[in-house]
Amino acid sequence: MENKKENQKEIRVRFAPSPTGELHIGGLRTALTDFLFVRKNRGKFILRIEDTDQKRIVPGAIERIIEMLEWAGIKIDEGVKFKNNKENTIWEVGDFGPYIQSERLKIYQEYVQKLLNEGKAYRCFCSPERLEKMRKTQQKRKEAPKYDRFCLRLTPKEIEEKIRKKEPYVIRFKIPEGKTSFEDLVYGKIEVNNDILDDPIILKSDGFPTYHLAMVVDDHLMKITHIFRGVEWLSSAPKHILLFEAFGWRATMPKLIHMPNILNKNRKKLSKREGSVSVLDFKNQGYPPAAIVNFIALLGWNPKTEQEIFTLDELIDQFDIQKMNRAGGVFDIDRLNWISAQHIKKMTINDLYENALPFLREKDFYKNWEKENKLENEEARKEYVKKVLKVERDRLEKFTQTGENNRFFFSDEINIIPDDLRWKNSSNEETKKNLSKAMETLNRLSEKEWELARIEKILLDVAGEKRGDLLFPLRAALTGQKKSPSPFEVAWVLGKDKTLSRIKNALSILE
RNA sequence: GGCCCGUUCGUCUAAUGGUUAGGACACCAGGUUUUCAUCCUGGCAACAGGGGUCCGAUUCCCCUACGGGCUACCA
Numbered sequence: 210m211e212n213k214k215e216n217q218k219e220i221r222v223r224f225a226p227s228p229t230g231e232l233h234i235g236g237l238r239t240a241l242t243d244f245l246f247v248r249k250n251r252g253k254f255i256l257r258i259e260d261t262d263q264k265r266i267v268p269g270a271i272e273r274i275i276e277m278l279e280w281a282g283i284k285i286d287e288g289v290k291f292k293n294n295k296e297n298t299i300w301e302v303g304d305f306g307p308y309i310q311s312e313r314l315k316i317y318q319e320y321v322q323k324l325l326n327e328g329k330a331y332r333c334f335c336s337p338e339r340l341e342k343m344r345k346t347q348q349k350r351k352e353a354p355k356y357d358r359f360c361l362r363l364t365p366k367e368i369e370e371k372i373r374k375k376e377p378y379v380i381r382f383k384i385p386e387g388k389t390s391f392e393d394l395v396y397g398k399i400e401v402n403n404d405i406l407d408d409p410i411i412l413k414s415d416g417f418p419t420y421h422l423a424m425v426v427d428d429h430l431m432k433i434t435h436i437f438r439g440v441e442w443l444s445s446a447p448k449h450i451l452l453f454e455a456f457g458w459r460a461t462m463p464k465l466i467h468m469p470n471i472l473n474k475n476r477k478k479l480s481k482r483e484g485s486v487s488v489l490d491f492k493n494q495g496y497p498p499a500a501i502v503n504f505i506a507l508l509g510w511n512p513k514t515e516q517e518i519f520t521l522d523e524l525i526d527q528f529d530i531q532k533m534n535r536a537g538g539v540f541d542i543d544r545l546n547w548i549s550a551q552h553i554k555k556m557t558i559n560d561l562y563e564n565a566l567p568f569l570r571e572k573d574f575y576k577n578w579e580k581e582n583k584l585e586n587e588e589a590r591k592e593y594v595k596k597v598l599k600v601e602r603d604r605l606e607k608f609t610q611t612g613e614n615n616r617f618f619f620s621d622e623i624n625i626i627p628d629d630l631r632w633k634n635s636s637n638e639e640t641k642k643n644l645s646k647a648m649e650t651l652n653r654l655s656e657k658e659w660e661l662a663r664i665e666k667i668l669l670d671v672a673g674e675k676r677g678d679l680l681f682p683l684r685a686a687l688t689g690q691k692k693s694p695s696p697f698e699v700a701w702v703l704g705k706d707k708t709l710s711r712i713k714n715a716l717s718i719l720e
Numbered sequence: 721g722g723c724c725c726g727u728u729c730g731u732c733u734a735a736u737g738g739u740u741a742g743g744a745c746a747c748c749a750g751g752u753u754u755u756c757a758u759c760c761u762g763g764c765a766a767c768a769g770g771g772g773u774c775c776g777a778u779u780c781c782c783c784u785a786c787g788g789g790c791u792a793c794c795a
Contacts, residue, residue, distance in 0.1 A: 413793040444790035680754040692756040
């Protein structure tokens with residue numbers, strides 16, 4: 210019976226970032242893991258905002274975080290989100306709010322008072338200067354820096370006196386004696402001696418709680434069942450356990466799952482100095498969200514099969530805490546690029562178009578083309594770009610690369626070097642002959658017959674054995690480059706008129 | 721310094737008390753192709769070191785080394 214009850218408990222997982230700037234790729238990984246686990250178990254994904262450090266708050270950061278989560282396909286079930294998908298209008302949804310910690314100050318103070326009354330916490334009036342000095346001498350003596358509990362020895366009268374004199378103070382949690390052990394779902398059983406634990410500050414002098422207190426109170430009150438967070442929290446987990454215990458919540462506390470770090474090439478924790486770390490950077494670089502999701506899901510987690518490319522749904526389907534790793538993983542951009550290319554290859558042209566167009570619009574060569582090339586209407590422009598994308602799809606690893614190597618699609622100013630027109634030992638005369646032949650052949654096709662397969666067939670028919678002698682000059686004539694997609698594809702995209710006029714132009718250069 | 725965690729090809733990783741230690745990225749070499757890309761084939765490349773336990777350890781235990789994290793009125 211007891212077991213059955215346990216099984217029925219709704220899975221509730223929160224992602225709880227601090228609004229201190231752009232969402233970090235490591236943060237996205239945590240959020241993604243939360244999300245995969247929640248979706249797999251039909252639970253709730255909750256966004257809570259941990260803005261207890263007033264000094265570090267960045268205006269607009271909450272909006273940016275939500276935007277990036279949505280970009281990645283992570284849907285918020287409860288907590289802080291956008292109102293009716295209208296950006297910049299934040300609201301809070303759910304029965305356990307508020308979900309922004311700065312709105313919960315009274316709750317924390319109430320719980321701290323409880324600990325105070327029970328002698329499980331105490332006021333500390335020590336100045337930062339004294340603490341600093343204390344730490345220095347401890348370090349000099351090669352001791353672990355730890356609060357010396359000076360204020361624990363204050364008499365009630367002394368405390369009263371200090372309060373009356375309005376001396377600023379913080380509240381510290383009194384770490385009990387003994388040992389603390391707990392089970393992490395990834396790292397296994399961990400046990401520490403409480404005497405190495407410092408009495409943590411749980412309420413700051415400005416009345417705000419610290420992470421330790423806020424997290425424990427909120428996760429309990431919000432009925433969180435699983436905490437996924439970075440390993441950097443593993444060391445302070447015992448403090449959190451002890452806090453849950455002090456409140457009498459140990460039995461129902463959430464399961465802990467710590468996750469290994471994402472590292473730089475030099476195996477250090479991912480940092481800004483080594484390149485991109487914010488999700489926004491990757492979005493701006495033109496990676497499909499599905500590729501980023503696929504890539505970071507595979508950092509620290511593995512399906513134990515040989516599958517490498519996953520959709521979000523496949524990741525959800527296969528997600529399993531048991532398959533999470535303990536060792537940190539290097540963020541390998543080459544691998545990301547490959548995964549990204551695989552995702553782009555699988556996209557439909559319409560999808561690719563929707564995704565790539567915003568990036569294309571940023572480019573000068575495209576802007577000029579839009580301005581100068583008066584295609585009869587919007588639809589024609591769209592069809593043209595889609596043709597380009599059809600040709601480029603297998604060559605892209607990010608959306609930003611669209612058109613980059615094939616500017617000749619968007620500009621008639623192609624620079625033909627006569628030598629580049631000749632294939633191998635082919636002579637000038639032969640080249641001219643072949644180009645003329647190509648022109649005549651293509652000219653026989655009507656606008657309506659201008660299809661890729663047809664273009665390819667008639668050109669190959671006429672090219673004969675030494676196809677390079679005809680196809681290579683044709684490529685150069687159409688593109689002004691020695692490397693490009695096939696001349697069939699280029700001709701198909703350019704259309705009959707442009708194709709013929711470019712060949713004509715090349716012929717005149719050869720004269 | 722103290723405490724905690726980690727360690728399989730360069731990178732992400734799989735497997736196993738007895739295997740030629742598997743896959744993928746990257747790299748290299750071929751092939752296909754008119755070029756580039758795609759695609760296909762092949763190659764290079766790893767159990768951190770030392771002790772145990774065991775008939776036998778990459779696998780289990782211990783130590784060392786190396787790496788990471790924490791050690792704030794930051795999260």
